[in-house]
Amino acid sequence: MKKNLLFFIVALMTVVSSFASNNAEEGNMKEPVVFRLINGGEPASLDPAMIQGVPENRIYQSLFEGLVAYDYETARAIPGVAQSWTVSDDNTVYTFKLRQTSWNDGVAITAQTFVDSWLRELDPNTAAPYAWFPSMFVKGAAEYNAGTAGAEAVGVKAIDDYTLEVTLVGPLPYALDAFAHYSFGIAPLHTIAEHGDSWTNVDKIVTNGPYKLKEWVPQDKLVVEKDPKYWDAKNVKVDQFVYLPVEDNNTGYSMFLNGEVDWMTTVPTDRMKEGLLRDDVIVSPNLATYYYVINNKVEPLTDVRVRKALSMSINRTELTERIGQAGQIPSAAMVPTMEGYPALEGNTFNVAEAKKLLAEAGYPNGEGFPVLPILYNTSEGHKKMAEFIQAQWKENLGIDVTLENQEWKTFLSSKNQHDYSIARSGWGGDYQDPNTFLDMFVTGAAMNDMQYENPEYDALIEKAATMKAGAARFEALREAESMLVERDQALIPLYTYVKVNCIDLNKWGGWAPNVLDLHPPRQIYKK
Amino acid sequence: MIKYILKRFLGMIPTMFAIITIGFFLIRLAPGGPFDQEKKVPEQVMRNIEAKYNLDKPLYQQYLMYMGSVLRGDLGPSYKYTDNDVNFYISNSLPNSMLLGSISLLVAIILGVLVGISSAINQNSWIDYTGMSIAVIGISVPTFVVGPVLMYFLALKWQLLPTSGWISSSNGLKTLIMPVITLSFPYFATIARLSRASVLEVLRSSYIRTAYAKGLRSSVVIFKHVLKGAMLPIVSYLGPAFAGIITGSIVIETIFRVPGLGKFFVQSALNRDYTLIMGVLIVYSLILIIMNFVVDVVYAFLDPRISYR
Numbered sequence: 001m002k003k004n005l006l007f008f009i010v011a012l013m014t015v016v017s018s019f020a021s022n023n024a025e026e027g028n029m030k031e032p033v034v035f036r037l038i039n040g041g042e043p044a045s046l047d048p049a050m051i052q053g054v055p056e057n058r059i060y061q062s063l064f065e066g067l068v069a070y071d072y073e074t075a076r077a078i079p080g081v082a083q084s085w086t087v088s089d090d091n092t093v094y095t096f097k098l099r100q101t102s103w104n105d106g107v108a109i110t111a112q113t114f115v116d117s118w119l120r121e122l123d124p125n126t127a128a129p130y131a132w133f134p135s136m137f138v139k140g141a142a143e144y145n146a147g148t149a150g151a152e153a154v155g156v157k158a159i160d161d162y163t164l165e166v167t168l169v170g171p172l173p174y175a176l177d178a179f180a181h182y183s184f185g186i187a188p189l190h191t192i193a194e195h196g197d198s199w200t201n202v203d204k205i206v207t208n209g210p211y212k213l214k215e216w217v218p219q220d221k222l223v224v225e226k227d228p229k230y231w232d233a234k235n236v237k238v239d240q241f242v243y244l245p246v247e248d249n250n251t252g253y254s255m256f257l258n259g260e261v262d263w264m265t266t267v268p269t270d271r272m273k274e275g276l277l278r279d280d281v282i283v284s285p286n287l288a289t290y291y292y293v294i295n296n297k298v299e300p301l302t303d304v305r306v307r308k309a310l311s312m313s314i315n316r317t318e319l320t321e322r323i324g325q326a327g328q329i330p331s332a333a334m335v336p337t338m339e340g341y342p343a344l345e346g347n348t349f350n351v352a353e354a355k356k357l358l359a360e361a362g363y364p365n366g367e368g369f370p371v372l373p374i375l376y377n378t379s380e381g382h383k384k385m386a387e388f389i390q391a392q393w394k395e396n397l398g399i400d401v402t403l404e405n406q407e408w409k410t411f412l413s414s415k416n417q418h419d420y421s422i423a424r425s426g427w428g429g430d431y432q433d434p435n436t437f438l439d440m441f442v443t444g445a446a447m448n449d450m451q452y453e454n455p456e457y458d459a460l461i462e463k464a465a466t467m468k469a470g471a472a473r474f475e476a477l478r479e480a481e482s483m484l485v486e487r488d489q490a491l492i493p494l495y496t497y498v499k500v501n502c503i504d505l506n507k508w509g510g511w512a513p514n515v516l517d518l519h520p521p522r523q524i525y526k527k
Numbered sequence: 528m529i530k531y532i533l534k535r536f537l538g539m540i541p542t543m544f545a546i547i548t549i550g551f552f553l554i555r556l557a558p559g560g561p562f563d564q565e566k567k568v569p570e571q572v573m574r575n576i577e578a579k580y581n582l583d584k585p586l587y588q589q590y591l592m593y594m595g596s597v598l599r600g601d602l603g604p605s606y607k608y609t610d611n612d613v614n615f616y617i618s619n620s621l622p623n624s625m626l627l628g629s630i631s632l633l634v635a636i637i638l639g640v641l642v643g644i645s646s647a648i649n650q651n652s653w654i655d656y657t658g659m660s661i662a663v664i665g666i667s668v669p670t671f672v673v674g675p676v677l678m679y680f681l682a683l684k685w686q687l688l689p690t691s692g693w694i695s696s697s698n699g700l701k702t703l704i705m706p707v708i709t710l711s712f713p714y715f716a717t718i719a720r721l722s723r724a725s726v727l728e729v730l731r732s733s734y735i736r737t738a739y740a741k742g743l744r745s746s747v748v749i750f751k752h753v754l755k756g757a758m759l760p761i762v763s764y765l766g767p768a769f770a771g772i773i774t775g776s777i778v779i780e781t782i783f784r785v786p787g788l789g790k791f792f793v794q795s796a797l798n799r800d801y802t803l804i805m806g807v808l809i810v811y812s813l814i815l816i817i818m819n820f821v822v823d824v825v826y827a828f829l830d831p832r833i834s835y836r
Contacts, residue, residue, distance in 0.1 A: 046610060124575040127579035131572050132572050135569075197610065198610070218619055219784075219787070247790075251782055251784060255690050258683055260690060409560070409797070410559050411559075413558035446569045
């Protein structure tokens with residue numbers, strides 16, 4: 001009996017001590033750093049050649065890396081797979097020196113990887129939705145994508161395994177930053193050849209970014225974890241990123257307030273006032289313009305005096321303060337202020353001048369002016385903006401407009417078919433250069449919804465595309481913009497957007513507001 | 528009876544055929560296409576995309592191709608979520624909707640029947656009034672109000688539950704509580720009212736009076752005689768209720784981040800993702816049609832006169 005008791009006590013002590021040592025070991029283990037964020041919608045794709053949109057771009061930056069990546073403070077290019085580069089005297093040929101790195105399955109990444117990936121993106125059979133972006137930069141890319149030239153026409157060449165040469169269509173000063181865009185990304189063609197379209201599934205995907213895909217449950221979450229094979233893995237601080245596809249802003253904001261996520265990318269409009277009082281809600285200017293597009297072919301909007309009167313009768317300061325409420329910057333210019341290019345003044349609020357112009361056009365005090373509709377897509381914010389402008393035009397010009405609300409795709413269809421008179425629009429720049437706001441309004445361009453046709457404008461944009469960076473080039477672009485929004489008033493800019501982000505910067509570093517609202521995961525760390 | 532069941536079963540085929548055909552053409556009538564974006568792509572890029580998905584072919588040809596692949600069990604590629612096909616997204620999300628729906632319906636039945644019976648037995652007492660008042664709230668307050676209110680109190684104010692998420696997250700089964708309450712509430716209300724009315728009706732029938740007259744105990748009368756007769760309308764309600772609770776959880780899935788089929792239904796409609804809309808439409812129609820078929824068969828068993836009509 002005594003023997004049994006002794007054995008029991010010894011056994012119990014052994015078990016207890018083993019538990020104690022286990023606990024001690026666990027206590028010493030470092031807790032993984034996990035960063036959870038609200039990523040808007042379900043990602044449409046992870047394939048760099050197929051993606052478009054902000055949620056996909058955020059995931060792209062954790063899984064993949066191109067020639068260059070974005071700096072978290074300036075959103076400008078920093079070395080990625082390319083460790084250095086040189087530019088030809090005429091600024092049209094970039095030569096990149098690549099670092100010796102590989103996909104996370106060990107297959108080497110060489111200059112040929114870039115050539116093959118870019119050609120895949122541009123191949124008409126791939127039908128990449130963003131193929132137009134590299135086509136704007138790389139010589140021969142547009143022709144290859146259109147099927148009018150072969151792959152050999154594309155200006156990308158592997159000089160040797162680690163030297164890549166890219167020939168541009170002109171001396172585009174913003175090209176280097178643009179190379180960080182996902183449409184210039186690389187894809188593991190050996191994996192794609194093996195698995196086809198399903199190569200992005202968790203068990204098959206091969207990547208080269210700071211993180212690798214760990215889990216992807218559609219409409220639930222996408223988890224990436226630090227990839228020890230990444231060339232700069234020692235400087236990657238967050239162990240895991242959890243991307244939550246939450247479309248409902250109220251749910252996302254509630255999750256942030258409840259401490260369930262570390263970064264929420266907006267504040268719901270009806271909670272903006274209380275949100276802006278918080279220390280962890282950060283408002284910053286965004287390289288994007290909210291504007292009304294005018295159908296230049298619809299009477300009486302064909303008359304520039306009418307278009308100017310419409311622009312000059314809107315009090316933009318009141319619009320942003322009363323309706324926007326998030327600190328949007330009132331602006332009558334299409335291009336927001338950027339380095340070396342302050343925003344134009346534009347045709348700003350001037351009721352007397354607006355009335356005079358409208359009278360000259362044959363509508364004194366708005367008499368005889370037809371009732372036109374303002375078209376906007378379903379959104380409480382757009383509705384309030386339209387109501388405000390409706391009231392301004394009634395009060396300041398004496399004209400009546402109606403409001404027409406359409407569901408998103410219907411709205412896009414109406415605009416595409418030019419079946420509107422005045423419609424809401426917005427444009428976010430793809431890179432930090434005025435050209436991203438201006439080249440889309442040349443005659444016949446896809447985004448030229450108002451059917452603006454001005455050979456002088458087209459010539460200026462074309463001229464700027466052949467000029468080197470500097471004051472003279474900005475002057476040409478400025479002249480073009482002045483033509484667009486001051487002389488011809490082809491559209492009515494209203495304000496520069498701001499980005500509202502919810503993140504506790506006392507807890508997280510390596511995240512800073514920037515005009516492109518790009519926040520590469522590689523640089524984020526826990527303080 | 529077998530002939531009747533077979534007839535009803537075969538009747539499902541032309542119904543499905545009609546739904547797919549009408550759905551296919553109706554969706555194409557909606558303005559805007561799957562690849563329309565605010566950042567409009569150049570015409571050439573659009574042509575490449577349309578050629579890839581055969582959208583450049585005449586509509587009748589697209590229809591025949593689609594019908595052919597549906598018959599082979601292939602619902603086609605998603606136009607928006609390009610990494611996987613429609614079959615993948617449906618097979619991944621439908622089980623979640625089914626799980627949420629089944630639990631919610633079970634909760635609705637158990638609580639609804641209990642409250643209904645208690646209200647009927649204690650007619651015009653405070654128990655009856657309380658039960659029926661809750662039922663009225665359940666019927667009249669929409670789920671998109673109930674959900675956020677629950678979230679405000681249970682998650683944000685009292686911090687008892689996570690705001691949202693699914694059972695696969697670290698919060699596990701806790702994530703089910705709020706969506707189940709929200710989703711089951713209107714069904715609970717209907718079942719409670721149905722049970723109450725039905726029990727009252729049976730209580731007033733002569734065979735129950737006879738049972739009491741024979742001196743049977745009240746509990747025996749209720750559980751042995753009343754319930755058996757009173758549950759028939761509830762059983763017949765369960766078919767459409769099951770279909771409704773699976774297909775009607777769209778708002779709840781969005782509010783509580785349930786990775787179910789409802790979210791794809793809404794998103795695919797907004798995205799004009801033709802194949803995904805059609806896939807979800809086919810699944811929802813199948814659920815509805817099969818549940819109606821089951822109800823018809825059950826009815827036929829309960830009342831054989833139906834199968835002779």
